[in-house]
Amino acid sequence: MPPFILSSQNVFDYLISQGICAKHDQSLSEIELKPAKNFNLLLTLPEGEKLLVKQEPHNQEGKTAGEFLLEWRVHEFLKRFSEFSQIRSSFSEAIHFDAENSIIVFNYLSNYQDLADFYSRENLNFFPPEIATVVGTTLASIHRLSFERQEYREFFRNTESRLSQETPNLTRGLDRITPEVFGKYPADGLKFFALYQRYDSLGKAIAHLSDTFTPCCLTHNDLKLNNILLSLNWQTAGEGEPIIRLIDWERGTWGDPANDLGTAIASYLQIWLYSMITGRTIAIEESLRLATTPLQLLQPSIAALITAYLAHFPEILERCPDFLLRVMQFSGLALIRAIQAMLQHQKTFGNSGICILQVAKSLLCRPEASITTVCGQQASDLIPTHLSHA
Ligand SMILES: Nc1ncnc2c1ncn2[C@@H]1O[C@H](COP(=O)(O)OP(=O)(O)O)[C@@H](O)[C@H]1O
Ligand SMILES: [Mg+2]
Known part of the structure; x- marks a missing residue:
């Protein structure tokens, strides 16, 4: 198994399968690599909206460190307790988490x-x-x-x-x-x-x-x-x-x-x-x-x-x-x-x-x-x- 599941070749198919993107967006979108600790992909959709797809490396046994679990838990926390709605906009915007494959997707804040x-x-x-x-x-x-x-x-x-x-x-x-x-x-x-x-x-x-x-x-x-x-x-x-x-x-x-x-x-x-x-x-x-x-x-x-x-x-x-x-x-x-x-x-x-x-x-x-x-x-x-x- 390669260390990373998603590449610029298959990331779109993945997002379509998860219901995040529509098929007709594919040909009009751009994909760029975001160099960071992990193999992050930045997608620009036809309307100009941007998505940041983060994934963790898999080791030889196919396991990941599971670091996105904590990140997702914080976003769940913000959603769960309404007192936090007033400051949710001071956080990042996570929109999708796939625990099994250690993939997390954010709205990329381009401004x-x-x-x-x-x-x-x-x-x-x-x-x-x-x-x-x-x-x-x-x-x-x-x-x-x-x-x-x-x-x-x-x-x-x-x-x-x-x-x-x-x-x-x-x-x-x-x-x-x-x-x-x-x-x-x-x-x-x-x-x-x-x-x-x-x-x-x-x-x-x-x-x-x-x-x-x-x-x-x-x-x-x-x-x-x-x-x-x-x-x-x-x-x-x-x-x-x-x-x-x-x-x-x-x-x-x-x-x-x-x-x-x-x-x-x-x-x-x-x-x-x-x-x-x-x-x-x-x-x-x-x-x-x-x-x-x-x-x-x-x-x-x-x-x-x-x-x-x-x-x-x-x-x-x-x-x-x-x-x-x-x-x-x-x-x-x-x-x-x-x-x-x-x-x-x-x-x-x-x-x-x-x-x-x-x-x-x-x-x-x-x-x-x-x-x-x-x-x-x-x-x-x-x-x-x-x-x-x-
Ligand atoms: N939602 C976002 N909107 C705008 N820029 C972002 C966003 N998420 C990450 N970035 C940029 O990408 C860099 C790496 O992202 P980060 O989530 O901190 O990943 P890592 O876990 O690799 O540190 C950040 O330092 C920031 O410059
Ligand atoms: Mg960082």
Whole structure:
């Protein structure tokens, strides 16, 4: 069995068989490949409507990881509970799921682009804080609307799968070097593990984060900038036309909201970290200072993201007074996961990897001081005034 079932040759027949497309559309439609983690196909129908068909690879035994199950469950959740109809337009639009073949079909939103693309285009270094504000507001609404609602929690619990336990193992792949690690990672990977393990405090901070993990609302769990869509008309968009939509809910589950905000912040920090200039004779501090996207350019967006989030979901600070510290720690953990991904795909852990690990360590081990570094503001300036004790 080939790893992928659908190709540009047979995708149309499949969509016709599922009642999604009509036969007479076929000759007038276009099909293009969307390079991504999976073998995605983008179809343009005669009326201009676009469909994104995602499929998972099948292994030798014909099995898939089953990641679309969680995504589809989130869309079922939105349909099931009418309170969510007001913010359904802040999500992607899934229209068909085929569990047996691990295929999921979305309406492709062609008047949007993802935020990673938006920020990187033409190296403009253009980071309007208004955009981060809407991301913060959108995320806060999703968390707040589902916050501590028992029937929602039951929904996710009753459909729990092996891919989603409420309390994930945060130290996964980090706690000890197994023979598997030697096989999986290149020599550079061992350099990373040696460094990681030299900082005893890092492992302890992650273990603490794991112990205090508090599942209490619907969470995305992979909120990187390329999973956030921005309307092409974001400057002029009117009511009812969402500026920001969160897509790719393959890890969506009942989780800890600090993780989502932390992951989004880490994604902003990565723009800075991946733009640094490294070299054997350049000290780490110097590398970070020479970055072509200096941290100072991103600070207003990160501060706006946090401020808007807290303003729209102040309850979280009452329930969890150290919320912001945990957000910083989760962003450090997200950076470590990014290094692991880099090691797996590009097989390198150069000076930039060392820099990123240093930043991750500060976030995890000195979260309080990190707030000021990352936002360019004191924590008390980010918190709604009636809750600030400063
Ligand atoms: N419904 C959509 N409308 C517009 N763009 C999309 C849509 N879904 C995905 N994209 C674009 O395709 C990219 C990959 O899609 P995504 O669902 O995140 O797949 P993956 O699981 O491969 O990350 C996104 O980062 C975004 O740029
Ligand atoms: Mg994605």
